[in-house]
Amino acid sequence: MILKEYQQTFRDKRMVMLLTAAPVVQLILLGYAVNMEVDRVPTVIADEDRSPQSRSLAKELTAGDAFTLVGQVPSGEEAVKMVSRGEVAIALVIPRGYAERLRAGKTARLQALVDGGDSNRATVAQNALAAFVMQRASGLALERAKTLAASQGRALDIPLLVVEPRILYNPTLSSKIYFVPGVAATLLLILTLITTAMGLAREKEMGTLEQVLVTPIRPEILILGKTLPYYLFGVVDLGLVIVAGAWIFEVPIRGSIPLLFLAGTLYMLTTLGVGLLVSAIARTQQQAFFGAIFFVMPAILLSGFITPVENMPDWLQPLSGLSPVRHFVEIMRAVLLKDASMGELASPLVALGGLGLTVYASAAYLLRRRLA
Amino acid sequence: MSRLVARILAMAQKEVVHILRDRQFLAFALGMPVVLILLFGYAVSFDIENVPIAVVDQDRTPASRQLVKAFTASDVFVVAAERESPDSVETLFRSGAAKAALVIPRGYSRDLAKGARTKAQILIDGADNTSASVTLGYATAVSLSASRAELTKRAGPVELPLELRTRTLFNPRLKSSVFLVPGLMVIILVMIAVMLTALTIAREYERGSMEQLFATPVGRLEVILGKLTPYFAIGLLQVLLVLTIGVTLFEVPVRGSLLLLFLVSGVFLLAMLMQGLLISVLTRNQMVASMAAMFSTFLPALLLSGFVFPVENMPAFLRYLAAVLPPQYYVRALRAILLRGNGLEVVWPDLAALSGFFLALLFLAVARFKRTLG
Numbered sequence: 001m002i003l004k005e006y007q008q009t010f011r012d013k014r015m016v017m018l019l020t021a022a023p024v025v026q027l028i029l030l031g032y033a034v035n036m037e038v039d040r041v042p043t044v045i046a047d048e049d050r051s052p053q054s055r056s057l058a059k060e061l062t063a064g065d066a067f068t069l070v071g072q073v074p075s076g077e078e079a080v081k082m083v084s085r086g087e088v089a090i091a092l093v094i095p096r097g098y099a100e101r102l103r104a105g106k107t108a109r110l111q112a113l114v115d116g117g118d119s120n121r122a123t124v125a126q127n128a129l130a131a132f133v134m135q136r137a138s139g140l141a142l143e144r145a146k147t148l149a150a151s152q153g154r155a156l157d158i159p160l161l162v163v164e165p166r167i168l169y170n171p172t173l174s175s176k177i178y179f180v181p182g183v184a185a186t187l188l189l190i191l192t193l194i195t196t197a198m199g200l201a202r203e204k205e206m207g208t209l210e211q212v213l214v215t216p217i218r219p220e221i222l223i224l225g226k227t228l229p230y231y232l233f234g235v236v237d238l239g240l241v242i243v244a245g246a247w248i249f250e251v252p253i254r255g256s257i258p259l260l261f262l263a264g265t266l267y268m269l270t271t272l273g274v275g276l277l278v279s280a281i282a283r284t285q286q287q288a289f290f291g292a293i294f295f296v297m298p299a300i301l302l303s304g305f306i307t308p309v310e311n312m313p314d315w316l317q318p319l320s321g322l323s324p325v326r327h328f329v330e331i332m333r334a335v336l337l338k339d340a341s342m343g344e345l346a347s348p349l350v351a352l353g354g355l356g357l358t359v360y361a362s363a364a365y366l367l368r369r370r371l372a
Numbered sequence: 373m374s375r376l377v378a379r380i381l382a383m384a385q386k387e388v389v390h391i392l393r394d395r396q397f398l399a400f401a402l403g404m405p406v407v408l409i410l411l412f413g414y415a416v417s418f419d420i421e422n423v424p425i426a427v428v429d430q431d432r433t434p435a436s437r438q439l440v441k442a443f444t445a446s447d448v449f450v451v452a453a454e455r456e457s458p459d460s461v462e463t464l465f466r467s468g469a470a471k472a473a474l475v476i477p478r479g480y481s482r483d484l485a486k487g488a489r490t491k492a493q494i495l496i497d498g499a500d501n502t503s504a505s506v507t508l509g510y511a512t513a514v515s516l517s518a519s520r521a522e523l524t525k526r527a528g529p530v531e532l533p534l535e536l537r538t539r540t541l542f543n544p545r546l547k548s549s550v551f552l553v554p555g556l557m558v559i560i561l562v563m564i565a566v567m568l569t570a571l572t573i574a575r576e577y578e579r580g581s582m583e584q585l586f587a588t589p590v591g592r593l594e595v596i597l598g599k600l601t602p603y604f605a606i607g608l609l610q611v612l613l614v615l616t617i618g619v620t621l622f623e624v625p626v627r628g629s630l631l632l633l634f635l636v637s638g639v640f641l642l643a644m645l646m647q648g649l650l651i652s653v654l655t656r657n658q659m660v661a662s663m664a665a666m667f668s669t670f671l672p673a674l675l676l677s678g679f680v681f682p683v684e685n686m687p688a689f690l691r692y693l694a695a696v697l698p699p700q701y702y703v704r705a706l707r708a709i710l711l712r713g714n715g716l717e718v719v720w721p722d723l724a725a726l727s728g729f730f731l732a733l734l735f736l737a738v739a740r741f742k743r744t745l746g
Contacts (some may be wrong), residue, residue, distance in 0.1 A: 131512060169499050311422070
């Protein structure tokens with residue numbers, strides 16, 4: 001039975017390609033795409049002051065990687081126009097009198113214009129600009145305080161309070177390391193679920209299922225035969241994806257590989273089970289496909305694959321516990337990056353196993369009733 | 373010409389009968405966009421908040437408590453645990469119970485009173501890089517503002533030398549749903565449109581009904597356009613549905629012209645339906661077609677459209693790939709029309725790119741759609 005499903009799958013060379021090469025190619029392409037670090041933000045500077053101080057501010061701002069100077073315009077109005085047309089994401093306006101106010105010991109105001117049309121980039125750009133101004137401001141404040149103290153004829157102890165950050169596991173804050181496990185889980189989900197869901201539906205559509213049913217094969221064997229080949233494909237893909245992730249994107253492998261495959265097996269128990277469930281209900285391949293999508297999309301979106309689960313509204317967070325993707329991604333990240341132990345991952349492992357068993361058992365029950 | 377139209381309509385009519393007979397299909401076609409936009413709108417949020425933080429206060433003085441408060445007073449952090457020593461923090465990170473830890477060593481308030489350089493430490497779980505970078509920025513801001521407060525205490529009032537005022541155009545509260553919804557429309561339309569059509573021709577091949585079709589005098593272009601028309605109508609309905617929910621539930625503004633919005637959406641829809649048909653023509657197998665549809669839509673639309681990840685930061689080969697795929701143009705056009713209220717003078721290059729993609733795929737599909745069964 002397993003052999004038969006194998007042969008059927010292998011007969012179509014394109015299917016084999018899709019099942020093995022596609023996930024890796026996708027991972028590579030998409031791994032390069034997932035770069036949340038916003039740098040090279042297209043920037044315009046409107047220097048209305050035209051003083052040495054304003055020029056040095058402009059020069060310092062665009063010296064790093066964060067901002068790329070698209071152009072300089074003479075006035076703030078022109079900067080607004082450029083932002084409105086979407087030509088730049090952020091504009092810094094240095095108003096007239098900037099240098100003079102600085103010299104007089106007053107507050108010099110700067111203005112930033114941000115394109116809120118792309119709020120992700122806008123937030124990052126705005127924060128980077130604010131941090132830049134703040135750093136500069138505190139340097140200047142220190143100088144002012146020193147001059148003030150000196151004019152009063154006393155030395156100044158400078159208390160500097162530092163909350164020193166130490167970043168663990170991913171010191172460069174590379175977003176690839178965050179996203180690669182998510183992309184891998186998504187690929188595995190799509191691959192195993194859709195193929196199982198459509199495999200049985202195809203036999204129903206073509207009428208070959210009846211032929212199988214008249215043979216003395218027991219339903220359990222039929223179910224096993226329908227899912228095992230895709231499980232094996234999934235295991236191979238998981239291995240490929242981990243290797244590709246480590247090799248190309250430098251996603252570290254710090255933890256236990258058997259633990260990863262254990263989690264992968266529990267995960268695929270759910271995805272294959274949902275596939276069976278869908279194929280038990282669907283009559284045609286198209287229905288099976290759509291049914292599969294109906295599960296795949298919410299499972300991905302609720303998993304925190306794109307943005308962390310804590311950002312979701314409170315009422316939605318419990319619902320995300322139903323997504324196997326969430327638990328699997330959590331385990332993958334923890335094992336790969338943090339060398340987490342089985343005990344530390346007890347709760348996502350139990351959740352994944354529970355989901356898997358429930359889904360698989362109910363799919364098997366439903367199928368047996370429908371087939372008998 | 374009129375014969376051509378008549379045949380296309382006949383093909384379309386046949387497809388409509390098919391669609392109407394399948395209730396589940398219709399439920400999917402109209403229900404899925406609603407489910408997707410609700411999920412996307414609520415579940416995907418870039419507004420970082422509730423980052424679980426562990427507090428290790430070894431100093432236990434009013435000054436150290438003040439520092440803890442500086443972190444926990446905002447919505448960004450929630451205290452997840454309090455620990456005596458920093459050693460136990462890593463377990464919290466590994467099990468995902470905390471993503472940051474504030475460690476205030478003994479002697480913190482003494483150093484502060486002496487005017488010495490005073491250090492506290494924030495440990496950050498870098499695995500979640502977005503929350504980590506927000507935490508990092510927050511820690512810097514707290515240090516700087518606390519330092520400045522100490523400075524004024526000692527030196528007398530020093531006027532703030534620089535002040536930055538930020539004006540955000542188009543989305544003043546920087547709500548992520550406002551900018552996400554245009555991106556969502558892309559994902560939803562890409563997926564649904566390609567999926568609607570990817571199986572139609574493959575199904576006829578598998579069932580053998582393609583043979584019957586070839587026996588009639590209907591031409592290749594006519595089959596394809598006939599198949600396209602009803603799905604186009606469903607697609608436009610989806611655009612309307614998604615837009616209505618976006619505007620009413622997620623407060624997405626419509627600043628530009630609705631007509632232009634539907635024009636751009638229509639062309640994009642045609643391009644995507646065509647992509648599905650092309651997949652169908654090339655694969656002739658529903659299972660392969662569905663995998664190809666899935667792989668060629670969701671992740672590329674999510675990752676290469678500039679919807680979440682800025683395209684300009686990608687390596688060159690991906691920028692080229694994104695440039696030949698339609699999603700990027702549609703996201704750009706939607707943001708321009710919806711949020712900035714731009715007109716055709718800004719949107720025309722995107723519209724041209726989308727039309728070009730549609731025509732190229734139409735040509736390819738007709739060319740590869742052979743009237744043989746070999």
